[in-house]
Amino acid sequence: xxxxxxxxxxxxxxxxxxxxxxxxxxxxRISEQTKARVLRTAEEMGYVGNRAARMMRGASSNTVGxxxxxxxxxxxxxxxxxxxxxMAAHGLQLMLSETADDRTAESQHLRExxxxxxxxxxxxxxxxPLPDTVKLLAALPHVQLLRRHxxxxxxxxxxxxxxxxxxxxAFLIGQGHMSIxxxxxxxxxxxxxxxLRGFHTxxxxxxxxxxxxxxxxxxxxxxxxxHAALRRLLGRTAPPxxxxxxxxxxxxxxxxxLHDSGTKVPDELSVVGFGDEPGFAWWGPGLxxxxxxxxxxxADCARWLVTRLAEKSDGASPSVVLPGELVQRGSTAGR
Amino acid sequence: xxxxxxxxxxxxxxxxxxxxxxxxxxxxRISEQTKARVLRTAEEMGYVGNRAARMMRGASSNTVGxxxxxxxxxxxxxxxxxxxxxMAAHGLQLMLSETADDRTAESQHLRExxxxxxxxxxxxxxxxPLPDTVKLLAALPHVQLLRRHxxxxxxxxxxxxxxxxxxxxAFLIGQGHMSIxxxxxxxxxxxxxxxLRGFHTxxxxxxxxxxxxxxxxxxxxxxxxxHAALRRLLGRTAPPxxxxxxxxxxxxxxxxxLHDSGTKVPDELSVVGFGDEPGFAWWGPGLxxxxxxxxxxxADCARWLVTRLAEKSDGASPSVVLPGELVQRGSTAGR
DNA sequence: CTGAAAGCGCTAACAC
DNA sequence: GTGTTAGCGCTTTCAG
Numbered sequence: 001x002x003x004x005x006x007x008x009x010x011x012x013x014x015x016x017x018x019x020x021x022x023x024x025x026x027x028x029r030i031s032e033q034t035k036a037r038v039l040r041t042a043e044e045m046g047y048v049g050n051r052a053a054r055m056m057r058g059a060s061s062n063t064v065g066x067x068x069x070x071x072x073x074x075x076x077x078x079x080x081x082x083x084x085x086x087m088a089a090h091g092l093q094l095m096l097s098e099t100a101d102d103r104t105a106e107s108q109h110l111r112e113x114x115x116x117x118x119x120x121x122x123x124x125x126x127x128x129p130l131p132d133t134v135k136l137l138a139a140l141p142h143v144q145l146l147r148r149h150x151x152x153x154x155x156x157x158x159x160x161x162x163x164x165x166x167x168x169x170a171f172l173i174g175q176g177h178m179s180i181x182x183x184x185x186x187x188x189x190x191x192x193x194x195x196l197r198g199f200h201t202x203x204x205x206x207x208x209x210x211x212x213x214x215x216x217x218x219x220x221x222x223x224x225x226x227h228a229a230l231r232r233l234l235g236r237t238a239p240p241x242x243x244x245x246x247x248x249x250x251x252x253x254x255x256x257x258l259h260d261s262g263t264k265v266p267d268e269l270s271v272v273g274f275g276d277e278p279g280f281a282w283w284g285p286g287l288x289x290x291x292x293x294x295x296x297x298x299a300d301c302a303r304w305l306v307t308r309l310a311e312k313s314d315g316a317s318p319s320v321v322l323p324g325e326l327v328q329r330g331s332t333a334g335r
Numbered sequence: 336x337x338x339x340x341x342x343x344x345x346x347x348x349x350x351x352x353x354x355x356x357x358x359x360x361x362x363x364r365i366s367e368q369t370k371a372r373v374l375r376t377a378e379e380m381g382y383v384g385n386r387a388a389r390m391m392r393g394a395s396s397n398t399v400g401x402x403x404x405x406x407x408x409x410x411x412x413x414x415x416x417x418x419x420x421x422m423a424a425h426g427l428q429l430m431l432s433e434t435a436d437d438r439t440a441e442s443q444h445l446r447e448x449x450x451x452x453x454x455x456x457x458x459x460x461x462x463x464p465l466p467d468t469v470k471l472l473a474a475l476p477h478v479q480l481l482r483r484h485x486x487x488x489x490x491x492x493x494x495x496x497x498x499x500x501x502x503x504x505a506f507l508i509g510q511g512h513m514s515i516x517x518x519x520x521x522x523x524x525x526x527x528x529x530x531l532r533g534f535h536t537x538x539x540x541x542x543x544x545x546x547x548x549x550x551x552x553x554x555x556x557x558x559x560x561x562h563a564a565l566r567r568l569l570g571r572t573a574p575p576x577x578x579x580x581x582x583x584x585x586x587x588x589x590x591x592x593l594h595d596s597g598t599k600v601p602d603e604l605s606v607v608g609f610g611d612e613p614g615f616a617w618w619g620p621g622l623x624x625x626x627x628x629x630x631x632x633x634a635d636c637a638r639w640l641v642t643r644l645a646e647k648s649d650g651a652s653p654s655v656v657l658p659g660e661l662v663q664r665g666s667t668a669g670r
Numbered sequence: 671c672t673g674a675a676a677g678c679g680c681t682a683a684c685a686c
Numbered sequence: 687g688t689g690t691t692a693g694c695g696c697t698t699t700c701a702g
Contacts, residue, residue, distance in 0.1 A: 015672080063430075393694070
């Protein structure tokens with residue numbers, strides 16, 4: 001069952017392919033009558049234009065690559081949804097490319113996207129993208145999302161990672177906590193580095209020392225690391241009285257571990273989480289957490305990209321950063 | 336910055352395009368030396384083959400369309416991840432198409448996929464797909480996932496919706512509950528119909544009557560409907576002593592409403608949920624729920640599709656249905 | 671208003 | 687072992 005082409009339609013109507021093409025493109029030179037005939041038979045025969053052929057004639061692809069670590073992470077699902085919803089209206093489709101934070105996979109996906117001449121790429125880059133990735137991306141319109149790596153250009157939409165964690169930590173300090181732990185992602189990621197800097201800045205601002213062994217960094221997408229890190233933190237001779245987490249999945253791991261171990265929150269430990277998921281509100285006493293404008297960020301990104309692609313002009317590369325907000329629930333108390 | 340073509344490489348090396356093409360395709364007729372030269376300059380010049388051109392020469396697209404209601408629903412995110420992971424190894428890419436359960440959007444996405452000559456389509460169909468959708472899908476290899484509609488062919492991977500809800504209900508009956516409510520999706524969806532049938536069958540098997548006003552059907556993806564339906568159920572003069580839910584998001588809505596209203600679970604109401612999300616374990620007394628093999632289902636589907644596409648033969652259209660399992664926690668108690 | 675022909679980048683006959 | 691040529695489906699001159 002081979003697809004119908006403009007030639008098939010032309011043959012059926014004793015017209016030239018060019019006439020059929022023009023009729024389908026609603027060219028003003030074609031008589032209304034012919035247009036109607038062509039449109040009707042196209043419909044009848046189940047004609048669907050071949051995008052590959054159009055692309056060969058210079059039409060741009062309508063595919064935008066979305067390169068992310070893992071769609072199961074609700075951050076990325078939210079992003080994918082917002083992008084998809086905002087771009088569909090403009091005829092753009094999203095190609096889903098998961099990297100699992102593996103830079104080889106990342107590079108392969110970019111090769112695929114490049115081969116299909118994607119109109120643009122939206123990427124949450126791995127910690128240290130391969131040179132190949134950098135080269136491929138340089139030849140495509142692209143934006144970085146959430147994370148940024150200097151080698152991948154200026155266009156960027158993200159969250160205010162620094163201020164988010166700084167203010168979470170400052171809030172705990174304001175409640176009288178002097179010994180605070182932090183469980184977050186590695187400094188190799190821009191997000192991990194910024195969030196940790198926020199943590200340290202809040203401590204420094206309050207004149208508190210950095211205590212060794214109270215900042216536990218690991219894979220940001222690992223619930224297990226959340227479990228393990230919390231166990232290690234609570235196993236110390238003098239465990240901290242409060243905790244800040246620096247990623248959604250680490251927060252989840254911490255919440256599970258606190259639940260399973262029966263730790264009294266906030267009596268034994270005050271906790272400020274990262275992100276606000278369904279379930280955070282009803283966890284134990286309710287999780288005090290940083291709510292982050294992920295959907296708004298993605299929508300901004302989509303809007304920018306759409307106009308950027310429409311204008312064909314480069315324009316200024318935006319570097320937009322949105323602030324989070326503290327949602328106070330029962331997991332935090334003063335000392 | 337226009338992309339490098341085989342002609343550019345040929346010109347640089349004083350070769351014919353066909354030679355370059357063959358070298359890149361590792362054709363045995365080309366000398367190793369020439370191959371090496373071609374490969375090296377291709378690399379140097381940053382050549383990336385043009386998939387559109389290849390497709391015009393009969394190569395099949397490596398794009399598989401994934402048509403789902405909303406990627407933010409963790410069911411669909413899990414599906415997308417499993418499909419993506421299983422297909423990436425075979426060079427297949429996933430095109431994300433969200434319908435929001437709107438059949439016009441569904442039809443438009445299928446037109447796009449058809450225009451880009453997708454290698455296949457994996458679809459969670461809307462309740463009543465448009466004739467256009469049916470026609471377009473008929474011309475593409477495709478599978479239905481989770482939901483099935485008779486007009487869309489035989490190939491199907493899903494969950495055992497009937498047995499899942501039947502056994503959940505039977506479990507509550509076994510605990511002595513005589514008055515049980517059900518909050519689920521509409522019968523227009525195959526899933527909604529099957530789950531409701533499961534509910535009714537369990538009642539009938541136990542000789543219990545269908546009571547009017549205790550089965551509340553609505554949009555399966557609406558947390559709000561979960562809230563509202565539960566309020567209505569508890570507002571009855573003689574509210575049921577137990578509740579079964581028939582979708583993840585309805586379950587979430589119910590959980591939130593129970594939490595907010597301070598309803599005593601399981602004393603005032605026993606609850607069996609649908610699906611098992613992070614947070615279900617730590618909600619109130621822990622949510623007793625049906626755990627569903629969504630990942631396994633998607634992986635099965637991916638494997639089948641990959642071999643189906645490789646073989647080029649139609650083969651038998653599978654109709655696979657996987658069972659759920661009850662996870663017992665604290666939200667259910669006997670009467 | 672419509673037709674004929676060229677060409678996008680690539681591959682596959684068909685030469686030599 | 688390599689070159690020449692044709693053609694995939696479409697748009698776009700250039701002719702009528």
